[in-house]
Amino acid sequence: STIAYPSFAEYEDACRVYQHALTFIAVEEVGHTQQMPDGDALWLAVPNNPTGTVQSRDTLDRLCRENPHTEVIVDTAYGELCPQCEPLTGLHEKQSNFISVHSLTKTFGIPGLRLGYVIARRDTIDALRALSVPWAVNALAQEAGSYVMQHYRDLLPDSNALCREAALFREQLRTVPHLTVYDSPCHFFLARLETKHTAAELKTFLINRYGLLIRDAANFRGLSPQHFRLSVQEPALNEALTDGLKEFTIHHSSLITHHS
Amino acid sequence: STIAYPSFAEYEDACRVYQHALTFIAVEEVGHTQQMPDGDALWLAVPNNPTGTVQSRDTLDRLCRENPHTEVIVDTAYGELCPQCEPLTGLHEKQSNFISVHSLTKTFGIPGLRLGYVIARRDTIDALRALSVPWAVNALAQEAGSYVMQHYRDLLPDSNALCREAALFREQLRTVPHLTVYDSPCHFFLARLETKHTAAELKTFLINRYGLLIRDAANFRGLSPQHFRLSVQEPALNEALTDGLKEFTIHHSSLITHHS
Structure with missing residues (x-):
């Protein structure tokens, strides 16, 4: 195969x-x-x-x-x-x-x-x-x-509307420091943390602090422990996730600066 | 195996x-x-x-x-x-x-x-x-x-009551001519037509005439096309099945006599 x-x-x-x-x-x-x-x-x-x-x-x-x-x-x-x-x-x-x-x-x-x-x-x-x-x-x-x-x-859901919403979500996410957001023609897409911290740590952080669940993509062949997948949600949830990501990346990039 | x-x-x-x-x-x-x-x-x-x-x-x-x-x-x-x-x-x-x-x-x-x-x-x-x-x-x-x-x-259903009911059902069924009914400690048991007609024919007959479904056991290794399995039901259904079986075996045993 x-x-x-x-x-x-x-x-x-x-x-x-x-x-x-x-x-x-x-x-x-x-x-x-x-x-x-x-x-x-x-x-x-x-x-x-x-x-x-x-x-x-x-x-x-x-x-x-x-x-x-x-x-x-x-x-x-x-x-x-x-x-x-x-x-x-x-x-x-x-x-x-x-x-x-x-x-x-x-x-x-x-x-x-x-x-x-x-x-x-x-x-x-x-x-x-x-x-x-x-x-x-x-x-x-x-x-x-x-x-x-x-x-x-x-x-059948309106896939055009779903993907337009996902594009807006990605634009929002591009305001998050230390984060790469990948394009996708779908309502889901990849993102990568540009820090030493892993998607697994981010996942735990977002569950505990925001009650939001992301898909850690570390077990996908060819991806790294920093990769994770997001799917578009309702605007309020997209915004909450953007806030949560900002809090995590800002907090942890300063941690890296401290230690290195 | x-x-x-x-x-x-x-x-x-x-x-x-x-x-x-x-x-x-x-x-x-x-x-x-x-x-x-x-x-x-x-x-x-x-x-x-x-x-x-x-x-x-x-x-x-x-x-x-x-x-x-x-x-x-x-x-x-x-x-x-x-x-x-x-x-x-x-x-x-x-x-x-x-x-x-x-x-x-x-x-x-x-x-x-x-x-x-x-x-x-x-x-x-x-x-x-x-x-x-x-x-x-x-x-x-x-x-x-x-x-x-x-x-x-x-x-959990009352299995003792279920099996007592099944024993009564078997007694009823023993009044059906040209039919062997096997003992069983369960609420289901085997039966065998003592005619040249098959359980498959009986099944079709009972569905069409009585709306009752039996389990043709011909595809069980070691059994014959005359074998079928019955499970105990409510008394009224047990009685209807007994009647249906009687009608089938009496009708078809006379057919066998005619043809042989």
């Missing part, structure tokens, strides 16, 4: 459980290399998490065509919330090695229900079915999922 | 997915053989489904002791509903190769939530945790499970 990084540690963990030999490729390289590393499967998130990197439909099409012996598995969990992501419908008919994994729980705000689905050619689905746990989805989640699928367009 | 049969096809299916070499042992033999077949794991349900066969705590203790290189995995899904089943608490401390699998969904009437747990020695649990899917149980099921565990004794 080849895994595009930085990405969730779960892809890597799952591949190790099934004793795959692992190769890694930087997510920015995916659309640009001539030839992917040899491997039975490529694991890729579009948009990528936590960077928000997007691959075009053309890039994915070409990847499948140029690597006919590789299953190209695209996790689209955040796709519906990202206006830059093109719909991938129909790519499955064109490229038989294209597999997309979809999540309802992020898009429709029902993370507790753990609901998703896979689109792939029939024999891949049959093979997955044989491997899947009986009753993997419980009855309440099935009911909710059926409701969501019947009211899909009505329930 | 060794599987005690007849039992759910899922044990066998899961072992095949992981490419286990399979051996089978009749569930009645389990307590009586000198030595189990060689194997890394023994899969056994107590009480067994669909036969209701119970192994004593002493038998399980001895099985673990006499087969130290075998993980003895006991599915206790129906244990709390069977008055003959002894509690297995503490056996894990005594025998490190004893693993019990528990279900909350049968006992507490919440099958839709797919909730259960495993008791085993710490390193087995750690190994299972590494293999388990992230968020295997959703938030609603977790809430329900936590409620059940806090009110365990209060919510």
Whole structure:
């Protein structure tokens, strides 16, 4: 298996459980290399998490065509919330090695229900079915999922508004000293502390003082202990987080000055 | 792996997915053989489904002791509903190769939530945790499970009453011609049609004519297409099922006479 990084540690963990030999490729390289590393499967998130990197439909099409012996598995969990992501419908008919994994729980705000689905050619689905746990989805989640699928367009959040709000949030955050904020076409994005203090310390600080939770990104391959991921929230919460970050970075940069 | 049969096809299916070499042992033999077949794991349900066969705590203790290189995995899904089943608490401390699998969904009437747990020695649990899917149980099921565990004794059904009712149901059923009804210490039990017609045909007949659902047991290893499993219900439903069975067996035994 080849895994595009930085990405969730779960892809890597799952591949190790099934004793795959692992190769890694930087997510920015995916659309640009001539030839992917040899491997039975490529694991890729579009948009990528936590960077928000997007691959075009053309890039994915070409990847499948140029690597006919590789299953190209695209996790689209955040796709519906990202206006830059093109719909991938129909790519499955064109490229038989294209597999997309979809999540309802992020898009429709029902993370507790753990609901998703896979689109792939029939024999891949049959093979997955044989491997899947009986009753993997419980009855309440099935009911909710059926409701969501019947009211899909009505329930879909306004992703343009969400990403505009995220851009405003990033502008606010750029007033925080000792902090790098990365661009992203999604409602989530990466940030990095430019101090010796870690995202883990920041996380504890923000929970204790502000009751706010950030995603420490230290366990993402290719990122550092200073990296963390933020998602846009209501304006009041975005402002509280900006204040909390300022308090932390100012306080801790002075600590560094004291000690060094 | 060794599987005690007849039992759910899922044990066998899961072992095949992981490419286990399979051996089978009749569930009645389990307590009586000198030595189990060689194997890394023994899969056994107590009480067994669909036969209701119970192994004593002493038998399980001895099985673990006499087969130290075998993980003895006991599915206790129906244990709390069977008055003959002894509690297995503490056996894990005594025998490190004893693993019990528990279900909350049968006992507490919440099958839709797919909730259960495993008791085993710490390193087995750690190994299972590494293999388990992230968020295997959703938030609603977790809430329900936590409620059940806090009110365990209060919510537990009266298993003695349930099994007395099942015994009355079996007596009723013994008035049905061309039908064998097996004893069981549980609220469920096996039955067999003594006609050329199958349980699958009976199932369709009962759904269409009575709106009643039986469990066709043809896919249980060691059973025939004439076998099916019944569970005790409210008296009115038990009576309706008895009537339906009579109608079927009388009607179809006359058909057999006509044709043979």
